[in-house]
Amino acid sequence: MTREPLRPVLYDDARDVVRVLDQKRLPVDEVWLELSTAEQVAAAIKDLTVRGAPAIGVAAAYGIAVEARRGADVARLRAAAELLVHARPTAVNLAWAVRRMGRRIGLGAEVILAEAHAIRDEDEAACRRIGALGAPLIPPRAHVLTHCNAGALATAGYGTALGVVRAAVEAGNPISVFADETRPFLQGARLTAWELHRDGIPVTILTDGMAGWLMQRGEIACVVVGADRIAANGDVANKIGTYALAVLARHHHLPFYVAAPWSTVDLGTPAGDAIPIEERGTEEVVTLAGQRIAPVGVPARYPAFDVTPAALVSAIITERGVLRAPYDASLRTLAAE
Numbered sequence: 001m002t003r004e005p006l007r008p009v010l011y012d013d014a015r016d017v018v019r020v021l022d023q024k025r026l027p028v029d030e031v032w033l034e035l036s037t038a039e040q041v042a043a044a045i046k047d048l049t050v051r052g053a054p055a056i057g058v059a060a061a062y063g064i065a066v067e068a069r070r071g072a073d074v075a076r077l078r079a080a081a082e083l084l085v086h087a088r089p090t091a092v093n094l095a096w097a098v099r100r101m102g103r104r105i106g107l108g109a110e111v112i113l114a115e116a117h118a119i120r121d122e123d124e125a126a127c128r129r130i131g132a133l134g135a136p137l138i139p140p141r142a143h144v145l146t147h148c149n150a151g152a153l154a155t156a157g158y159g160t161a162l163g164v165v166r167a168a169v170e171a172g173n174p175i176s177v178f179a180d181e182t183r184p185f186l187q188g189a190r191l192t193a194w195e196l197h198r199d200g201i202p203v204t205i206l207t208d209g210m211a212g213w214l215m216q217r218g219e220i221a222c223v224v225v226g227a228d229r230i231a232a233n234g235d236v237a238n239k240i241g242t243y244a245l246a247v248l249a250r251h252h253h254l255p256f257y258v259a260a261p262w263s264t265v266d267l268g269t270p271a272g273d274a275i276p277i278e279e280r281g282t283e284e285v286v287t288l289a290g291q292r293i294a295p296v297g298v299p300a301r302y303p304a305f306d307v308t309p310a311a312l313v314s315a316i317i318t319e320r321g322v323l324r325a326p327y328d329a330s331l332r333t334l335a336a337e
């Protein structure tokens, strides 16, 4: 059965609302929210209603557009941009999109909305190109491990890591996916599993500690993940737990691929140690499905991202091409194109 492509962030031009699929409630409920202010969009980004690096960039762009279309003046639009750009710190796509929108402020609501639509459309096109470029890297009938959700839900549509998976399947390679559950927000168990299952792509959920054992047994052919920011030297920030997979992949001589649009590349950040890593509230770590699972009084940590050194990355798949080490040089070359 062919299903409608999944597009988690949309704009209703007739009613001037930003429509977002509530990712906090998936997979149990499929609920679309309608947002009509920059404050509402910023709150949806902060609380992970909408998440994934490219998707939060698209949402922020529409957050500025909705204000413009509802009559906000330049000062209000600049304040909206300021609010949105600070909603989350690690994914550079957010700052990239807000900066791009900022260049349209003052040119009128139609121009601003057109720019937001362009950001959305270009991201989906980039994901499809990433898929086409990445699919040939996946061995026939491979079991592919992914972490978090770098799928349609995390982008304008189609996905980055899952875009590679989708393109491989569309090209006739009957691969299957292992989805790390990705504690504590469970993007893998809830979102990756939901969107792949929806599209008929075989997916099996693992808890976060299982990958090493399956690699040792030869049950995983390669790892494909997304990224929140790629530094100029090729270091990659992505969901916490990604670095551990890269180390495991290296130990087991498996390829470790990063799939991301060019908007995730941040040549202004020289290396991974300069990437800001979001620390979130720890309630989610000490609770599961609303139940406390840890003793009261014991502290917890929740760094939401980690950095994988470039040396552990086999290739970075972007819409501009597939990059190989040395990444400082290959990123500079593609930046110039």
Ligand SMILES: CSC[C@@H](O)[C@@H](O)C(=O)COP(=O)(O)O
Pocket: 051, 052, 053, 054, 091, 147, 148, 149, 150, 151, 154, 155, 159, 160, 161, 187, 225, 226, 227, 228, 238, 239, 240, 304
């Ligand atoms: C194409 S999405 C790439 C990344 O943003 C994704 O892998 C990720 O880490 C998302 O984290 P999240 O905290 O769910 O926004």
